[in-house]
Amino acid sequence: MTYNLSTEEENKEIARRYKDLLKGAYQTFTDADKKEIRKAFDLSVEAHSSQRRKTGEPYIYHPIAVAKIVAYEIGLDTTSIVAALLHDVVEDTEYTIEDIERLFGENVARIVNGLTKISHLKKDQDASVQAENFRKMLLTLNDDVRVILIKIADRLHNMQTMDAMPHEKQVKISSETLYIYAPLAHRLGLYNIKTELENLGLKYTEPEVYSDIAKKITQSKEEQNKYIESFSNIISDTLDKEGFKYYIKGRRKSIYSIRKKMLSQGVTYDEIYDKFAIRIIYKSTLKNEKFDAWKIYSIVTDHFIPNPSRLRDWISQPKSTGYESLHITVMGPKGKWVEVQIRSERMNEIAEKGYAAHYRYKNKNERESGLDDWLNKIKETLENSDSNAVDFVEDFKLNLYSKEIYVFTPNGDLKALPKHATALDFAFAIHTQVGMTCRGAKVNGKLKPISHELFSGDQVEIITSKSQKPNIGWLDFVVTARARTRIKSALKEGQKKIAEEGKEILARKLRHLKINLNEKVVNDLVTHFKLKTSLDLFYRMGNGSIDNNQLKEFISKRNNAFVNFFKNRIKRSSSNPDFIEKDEIVDKYDSLVFGKEEERLDYKMSQCCNPIPGDKVFGFITINDGIKVHKQDCPNAISLQANYAYRIMSAKWIDSSKQEFKAILKIYGADHVGMVNEITQVISRNMSVNIHSLNISGNDGIFEGKITVSVVNQSQLQKLSDSIKKIEGIETVERIYKH
Numbered sequence: 001m002t003y004n005l006s007t008e009e010e011n012k013e014i015a016r017r018y019k020d021l022l023k024g025a026y027q028t029f030t031d032a033d034k035k036e037i038r039k040a041f042d043l044s045v046e047a048h049s050s051q052r053r054k055t056g057e058p059y060i061y062h063p064i065a066v067a068k069i070v071a072y073e074i075g076l077d078t079t080s081i082v083a084a085l086l087h088d089v090v091e092d093t094e095y096t097i098e099d100i101e102r103l104f105g106e107n108v109a110r111i112v113n114g115l116t117k118i119s120h121l122k123k124d125q126d127a128s129v130q131a132e133n134f135r136k137m138l139l140t141l142n143d144d145v146r147v148i149l150i151k152i153a154d155r156l157h158n159m160q161t162m163d164a165m166p167h168e169k170q171v172k173i174s175s176e177t178l179y180i181y182a183p184l185a186h187r188l189g190l191y192n193i194k195t196e197l198e199n200l201g202l203k204y205t206e207p208e209v210y211s212d213i214a215k216k217i218t219q220s221k222e223e224q225n226k227y228i229e230s231f232s233n234i235i236s237d238t239l240d241k242e243g244f245k246y247y248i249k250g251r252r253k254s255i256y257s258i259r260k261k262m263l264s265q266g267v268t269y270d271e272i273y274d275k276f277a278i279r280i281i282y283k284s285t286l287k288n289e290k291f292d293a294w295k296i297y298s299i300v301t302d303h304f305i306p307n308p309s310r311l312r313d314w315i316s317q318p319k320s321t322g323y324e325s326l327h328i329t330v331m332g333p334k335g336k337w338v339e340v341q342i343r344s345e346r347m348n349e350i351a352e353k354g355y356a357a358h359y360r361y362k363n364k365n366e367r368e369s370g371l372d373d374w375l376n377k378i379k380e381t382l383e384n385s386d387s388n389a390v391d392f393v394e395d396f397k398l399n400l401y402s403k404e405i406y407v408f409t410p411n412g413d414l415k416a417l418p419k420h421a422t423a424l425d426f427a428f429a430i431h432t433q434v435g436m437t438c439r440g441a442k443v444n445g446k447l448k449p450i451s452h453e454l455f456s457g458d459q460v461e462i463i464t465s466k467s468q469k470p471n472i473g474w475l476d477f478v479v480t481a482r483a484r485t486r487i488k489s490a491l492k493e494g495q496k497k498i499a500e501e502g503k504e505i506l507a508r509k510l511r512h513l514k515i516n517l518n519e520k521v522v523n524d525l526v527t528h529f530k531l532k533t534s535l536d537l538f539y540r541m542g543n544g545s546i547d548n549n550q551l552k553e554f555i556s557k558r559n560n561a562f563v564n565f566f567k568n569r570i571k572r573s574s575s576n577p578d579f580i581e582k583d584e585i586v587d588k589y590d591s592l593v594f595g596k597e598e599e600r601l602d603y604k605m606s607q608c609c610n611p612i613p614g615d616k617v618f619g620f621i622t623i624n625d626g627i628k629v630h631k632q633d634c635p636n637a638i639s640l641q642a643n644y645a646y647r648i649m650s651a652k653w654i655d656s657s658k659q660e661f662k663a664i665l666k667i668y669g670a671d672h673v674g675m676v677n678e679i680t681q682v683i684s685r686n687m688s689v690n691i692h693s694l695n696i697s698g699n700d701g702i703f704e705g706k707i708t709v710s711v712v713n714q715s716q717l718q719k720l721s722d723s724i725k726k727i728e729g730i731e732t733v734e735r736i737y738k739h
Contacts, residue, residue: 502542
């Protein structure tokens with residue numbers, strides 16, 4: 001589309017767009033509000049007067065559009081509208097943050113400064129730099145949550161006007177949008193914006209798929225309208241008789257979510273039955289709206305048979321985004337299952353405008369404390385800045401899109417957790433220390449392992465032990481970002497301790513060879529073993545990954561004169577445990593395994609990043625070329641993750657000579673106090689075996705249980721069984737092959 005307006009026509013259009021921003025906006029502006037907004041508008045027009053967008057339009061169209069999204073679709077106040085009008089001024093013109101503070105005050109300046117910081121982030125970088133940029137962006141939440149809200153509005157308008165950009169730019173911006181901005185909008189309760197961001201993301205990343213589904217939706221629109229009409233006719237009379245003021249409308253599933261469902265379920269467009277929902281929106285008072293919702297539920301289910309397993313009550317217990325609604329699935333006309341969403345006008349406004357609308361209904365104190373609570377939840381995830389940036393963003397995303405479950409503490413308090421959360425996630429949600437020392441849980445009164453998945457309505461009591469410590473296996477089943485970051489921190493601390501011991505071992509071994517451990521020797525060793533830091537070197541010494549033969553190889557390369565001396569020394573010291581440790585094993589990283597089950601599958605290395613054994617990697621299922629293995633910080637990683645998350649497989653390198661196998665032992669005997677503790681101590685103290693899960697139940701003095709452990713071979717398993725049999729009260733210990 002060619003842009004062709006005269007200066008006079010342009011000025012008229014700018015004035016029209018400005019009036020449109022003020023007219024019918026979500027707030028009722030006071031004269032003082034209008035004055036501030038006008039002042040910001042005039043400054044923005046003047047500052048951007050010489051700039052054009054890629055389409056050829058005056059640049060000022062963009063800030064006005066962003067301010068309109070902020071006002072109409074998010075429902076923010078005057079401060080945010082002013083900041084939206086000024087959001088690019090400091091970035092693109094001569095004005096400074098000091099100028100903005102002088103003219104508009106501290107709040108506006110803080111928000112504009114946050115937005116400017118985000119704009120300064122480098123573009124077109126590889127995955128790890130891009131992830132670091134996202135981390136910095138998320139940290140602006142510490143400045144003011146409105147920074148992120150305006151940034152989402154800015155991204156939405158950019159996505160809406162991206163046609164003039166080159167294709168590769170469109171794909172990059174869309175991937176980024178699907179990767180971080182849509183999940184953020186979802187977490188903030190901005191469901192309308194989230195849907196539009198996802199749809200536009202799909203439009204540019206998979207244009208053929210997008211237009212195909214859009215065409216089919218348009219074709220079936222008339223049929224859907226008739227269906228909604230036939231549904232409404234059946235219940236309208238009863239609703240009218242009960243005196244409800246309401247309206248009924250349809251809500252189509254978005255193009256993006258239809259596409260997602262087609263892929264996840266392997267079905268065609270026509271096979272998706274719930275392509276739209278029916279929404280009943282009623283007028284009510286705050287006092288009566290819950291009662292009215294259930295009354296409408298009763299009317300709907302009088303006429304249509306409900307599916308009891310599909311009832312979702314987010315009125316009694318709203319989602320943590322503030323979302324409230326009652327969802328039921330009923331057998332509608334023509335024998336079709338249809339989802340019916342029942343919500344008041346207030347609930348509907350919150351569902352469409354999100355977080356800001358939710359707090360408009362609160363008084364000032366509630367509004368501020370609510371904002372603090374929400375911000376604190378988000379900030380928790382941002383606390384640990386030690387982690388690698390890609391991991392950080394991945395962990396943060398875990399908490400953005402997740403569906404929620406609601407579980408109870410022993411005292412009856414309610415905790416919201418992501419779907420698939422485990423007992424260990426719950427322990428960390430209570431307190432970091434409870435998580436660190438968690439060794440089991442009682443779920444609804446029954447003893448369960450820490451990896452046990454929780455479900456809505458469970459009552460959970462955490463069992464702790466001072467001797468319990470986090471291990472790397474915990475990362476395989478926790479799902480909350482809080483738990484992951486705390487476990488990783490603890491493991492790093494453990495790694496440092498091992499590294500300290502490793503440094504002493506290395507110094508001692510080198511002393512035997514008349515070599516002093518100094519910085520040059522350390523650097524040479526790090527280079528020789530292809531490591532990154534001295535910490536890596538000391539850690540590998542501490543856990544026995546570097547053995548004497550490898551040190552011997554290093555020495556001989558370093559100085560041939562040492563070779564004969566080294567051989568003699570080994571002969572003389574063959575009985576010296578300080579020098580030769582027979583159990584030391586080398587991490588050869590000679591085999592790749594995929595998925596939670598750690599299966600061995602056929603694969604090819606990708607050319608874009610050429611992974612080598614030991615790299616952190618993931619598998620990508622291609623259409624014609626099987627599994628391709630990419631490094632986690634591959635330049636294409638973000639794009640692949642953003643667009644094809646359903647085709648990503650977890651993968652890791654293992655040393656096949658050290659691979660452990662899972663085995664399940666069934667134990668049976670007479671119960672006594674401390675039995676579980678004795679069993680776990682025997683396993684961990686005597687055998688150095690990792691316990692994956694422990695499930696024991698007692699009944700009238702008799703108990704039976706199952707223990708899942710990792711062992712290297714059958715003889716180790718046999719020794720373990722024999723050790724457990726020696727515990728008082730144990731009758732039988734046998735290996736079983738199914739849970």
